[in-house]
Amino acid sequence: MTRQELIAQIKKKKSFLTVGLDTDIKKIPQHLLTFDDPVFEFNKQIIDATKDLCVSYKINTAFYECRGLAGWQSLVKTANYLPKDIFSIADAKRGDIGNTSAMYADAFFSQADSGMSFDSVTVAPYMGKDSVSPFLKFQNKWVILLALTSNEGAKDFQFLKNEESLLFESVLQKSQEWASNEQMMYVVGATRGDAFLQIRKHAPNHFLLVPGVGAQGGSLGDVCQYGITKDCGLLVNSSRAIIYASSGEDFAQAARAEAQKVQQQMAKELEKIGF
Numbered sequence: 134m135t136r137q138e139l140i141a142q143i144k145k146k147k148s149f150l151t152v153g154l155d156t157d158i159k160k161i162p163q164h165l166l167t168f169d170d171p172v173f174e175f176n177k178q179i180i181d182a183t184k185d186l187c188v189s190y191k192i193n194t195a196f197y198e199c200r201g202l203a204g205w206q207s208l209v210k211t212a213n214y215l216p217k218d219i220f221s222i223a224d225a226k227r228g229d230i231g232n233t234s235a236m237y238a239d240a241f242f243s244q245a246d247s248g249m250s251f252d253s254v255t256v257a258p259y260m261g262k263d264s265v266s267p268f269l270k271f272q273n274k275w276v277i278l279l280a281l282t283s284n285e286g287a288k289d290f291q292f293l294k295n296e297e298s299l300l301f302e303s304v305l306q307k308s309q310e311w312a313s314n315e316q317m318m319y320v321v322g323a324t325r326g327d328a329f330l331q332i333r334k335h336a337p338n339h340f341l342l343v344p345g346v347g348a349q350g351g352s353l354g355d356v357c358q359y360g361i362t363k364d365c366g367l368l369v370n371s372s373r374a375i376i377y378a379s380s381g382e383d384f385a386q387a388a389r390a391e392a393q394k395v396q397q398q399m400a401k402e403l404e405k406i407g408f
């Protein structure tokens with residue numbers, strides 16, 4: 134998906150919500166366990182119930198990889214069930230030496246090889262340019278680089294200072310030599326509302342994938358106040374707060390209701406920038 138297509142979807146749906154499919158087989162409603170693939174059935178119903186309210190789905194691959202072959206099958210089926218006009222994210226946090234990164238890129242981008250073709254994959258910047266560039270060889274596919282994460286441990290390295298800048302600022306600056314804002318986004322945690330001003334100094338026009346509202350307590354208002362751009366420039370993710378809104382048979386309707394609350398708040402923010 135191109136940047137323009139993504140912006141058009143945001144305008145059309147009045148939403149920049151990403152629903153996170155962090156589907157844990159131990160947390161899904163009991164009645165689904167009789168299905169051949171309970172995780173896929175859960176995802177399918179969540180997608181059907183929320184697809185008009187969000188512009189993106191993020192599949193955190195850890196929740197699938199931990200189940201071995203069965204998990205990988207649920208992942209492939211879910212990836213192929215996602216509507217084509219919705220931006221898809223493989224949240225896999227990959228990155229390795231070049232030839233290995235090329236394999237990771239095929240795994241998430243090459244339908245012919247792996248049976249999956251996500252629009253984007255999250256990548257760790259730590260190993261530098263040659264670890265990221267194999268993902269950039271695919272047309273209309275995106276790298277979402279970890280910049281400033283939402284967790285407590287982000288302080289361990291991401292705020293370390295060299296002569297001029299903090300480590301996350303160096304990630305933002307250096308990586309812009311590798312790709313434009315048509316192919317690169319950044320992960321910035323919603324739990325760091327105040328840091329968005331600083332982020333926008335270095336990446337004024339990039340899209341940011343923002344996890345951390347909902348279960349982690351980040352504020353959508355703060356994220357928008359400091360992070361929204363004239364093109365919106367935000368994809369805000371919520372996983373647990375939406376998909377586990379109910380553990381009963383009404384789980385999909387409950388997920389829809391939660392997604393709708395967030396979408397309505399987003400519509401108000403989008404109105405402010407004339408969308």
Ligand SMILES: O=c1ccn([C@@H]2O[C@H](COP(=O)(O)O)[C@@H](O)[C@H]2O)c(=O)[nH]1
Binds near residue numbers: 284349373
């Ligand atoms: O900095 C980061 C990077 C990634 N994540 C991921 O986003 C979701 C958040 O889930 P919630 O249930 O809405 O808290 C999850 O997949 C994380 O691994 C993040 O939270 N922070």
